[in-house]
Structure formats: structure tokens, C-alpha cells
Amino acid sequence: MSENTLKKILPKLDTSLLAKLPPFSRLSNEQIREILNHVSVRRHPEGTHVFDEAEAAERFFMLLDGYIRVVRITPTGEQVISLHIPSGQLFGIARALGRDTYPATAITASESIVLSWPTSLWDTFTEKYEGFATETYKTVGRRVGEVNMRVMEMATQQVEQRVANALLRLINQTGRPVEDGIEVDFPITRQDLSEMTATTLHTVSRLMSKWEKQGLVSSRRKRIIVSDPHGLVVLAHPKDNHAH
DNA sequence: ACATTAATTATGT
DNA sequence: ACATAATTAATGT
Numbered sequence: 001m002s003e004n005t006l007k008k009i010l011p012k013l014d015t016s017l018l019a020k021l022p023p024f025s026r027l028s029n030e031q032i033r034e035i036l037n038h039v040s041v042r043r044h045p046e047g048t049h050v051f052d053e054a055e056a057a058e059r060f061f062m063l064l065d066g067y068i069r070v071v072r073i074t075p076t077g078e079q080v081i082s083l084h085i086p087s088g089q090l091f092g093i094a095r096a097l098g099r100d101t102y103p104a105t106a107i108t109a110s111e112s113i114v115l116s117w118p119t120s121l122w123d124t125f126t127e128k129y130e131g132f133a134t135e136t137y138k139t140v141g142r143r144v145g146e147v148n149m150r151v152m153e154m155a156t157q158q159v160e161q162r163v164a165n166a167l168l169r170l171i172n173q174t175g176r177p178v179e180d181g182i183e184v185d186f187p188i189t190r191q192d193l194s195e196m197t198a199t200t201l202h203t204v205s206r207l208m209s210k211w212e213k214q215g216l217v218s219s220r221r222k223r224i225i226v227s228d229p230h231g232l233v234v235l236a237h238p239k240d241n242h243a244h
Numbered sequence: 245a246c247a248t249t250a251a252t253t254a255t256g257t
Numbered sequence: 258a259c260a261t262a263a264t265t266a267a268t269g270t
Contacts, residue, residue: 159246189262200247205263221255221262 013041013115017064021088022138026131035125039115046187050092050106050114057094057102059116063087066112067174067186071105071195081195082147084109084186086174090136095122097140110186154198157238162197163207164236167217171226180218181227189222 015032018024024032041064044050050061053072068091070083082104085091094102117125126133146169153162167184175182190201190208197204208224211217216231217224226232 190264191262201263202248202265203246206265209264219263 013039021062023062023090023132023135024129027129031129035117035129038117038121040117042114042116044108044112044114046108046110048108048112050108051102053103053105054101057092057100057119059092060090060095060119060122061092061106062090062115064113064115066114067109068112069107069109069192071107073105079195080198081192082150083143084170084174087112089139092116093122093136093140095119096136109188150196159197159199159203160207161236161238163193163199163204164232166193166196167224167226168229168232168236170224171229175226178225181225182229183223183225187222188224 013036015029015036018032018035019027019029024035027035040059044066050068051057051059063085065087067087068085069081070085070091072080072082074080085106092102092106094100097103126136153165157165170184170188171182174185176185177183190204193204194201208217208219211232212219214231216228216235217226219225
């Protein structure tokens, strides 16, 4: 989808593009034109850092196309993937969290088109534009909820269930229907999955091989297709772990 | 029930 | 040809 839309979007960015997105959907064409007056548009190749953790939050962002990987680095230097953001959503909205630095690093998981505005405009956006504030707080709340879910899973569930849940979330949020199932819509490695579930790429690889034999998933390099989501749901449910 | 280590193979530019 | 991804077995906690 991106190859065609990419080149069409870049030259001319008009009001109809923003009008479909929830934070702007209640605005008049006039208001959207105002917003577009201050926007900057950038195309990022896969793997680009849009911003880094602890950096001064000088701008906030809207993902027009592609996927963003939200990443943090542990004190020991390992990456932890905390979230994936699909197109149509705001990110890097430090101001909404009462911060003046970014709380995490944002890397493009695939080639992406990113809109951004100076953070100084944030307050006027939330004040002037009907529905902007409420919509952004909805997505913030949704993300906090998801991160909380993952913290719970880490503490209670076993690796197989955590990986299964991570995969299910991926196809729910960023899944694309394909001939024999639902495919994760951006390149993703075993290493990536392990960084989402606090395990090793080896364990993920073994799980994927096992699931492949069971007909639950199929995969080639950097591509994962879930052919039997329901089967994964069954695996994702915690079993009796004989805890006394 | 998992990580680590290490060796081997596959895949994409 | 080279780098990166994925698999697999053996061993460790």
C-alpha cells in the first residue's frame, strides 16, 4: 500500500488527509488548513530514529503512513520494545504527559511518513480544536493500558503465552489480511519478538518452529503470518501452573 | 522452564 | 561476497 500512496502524499498534503484521522475529524476545513500551515512532513526509511529518549521534546508527531516502534534501553544496554504505533495516531506527545523530554525512543518499523508540529503549538491545539484533547487522551490511555497488560503478563505468564499474546496484539493492531491468514504488516524478526516479551531470540525461534508444525503460523524472513489466530488464543490463555 | 553458547544454514543486497 | 536472520543441538541454572 505504501509505495503508491507515498509518492502521492508527499507533494500535496491536503485537508482530506487529516480530516479522516480521529484527532482532527471534528474540525472544519478552515481549522485543518490552519494546522497544515505549521506542519512539517518527513519521509523516514525503515529503521530511522524519529526522536530519542530523554531528548528535548521540541515537536510532537502524527504518523501518516507506516509503523513506529517505541523502544527503551535498559541500564545493561539491551533494547526493550514497549509498543508499536500504527498510522493515524499521534506520538511523541510529551506535552500531554506533562514532560519536556521524550520518555522513549521512536524508530520506524517500516518506511513511514511523519507529520510534526512544534511543541509550543500543543496548548493551542488542545484549547482551540474540538475533540483534539479528548481523542489524544483516549489513545494515551489505551497505550498505558497496553503497557500495563504487558507488565502483568511478564509477571504471571510463561514465555510461550507471552509470545502468543504479543503476536496476537500485533495482528490485531497492525495485521493485514492475506491469502492464508493475517500477516504482521511490517518487517519483524525473532529478535524483535524477544524484545517485546523479555526472552531470547532462540526461544522465540523454537516456538515459531513448533507453531509452524502445528499449522498455527507460517513465516519467512522478517515476515510472520498467523494462519490460526484462535489456536494462538488458546495457547495464550494461562494454564494451571501448579502453584500452591 | 527457561537462558546461554556455539555451530550451522538460509536469505537478501 | 558479505552481512544479517533463522534454526538447531548441547549444556547450564
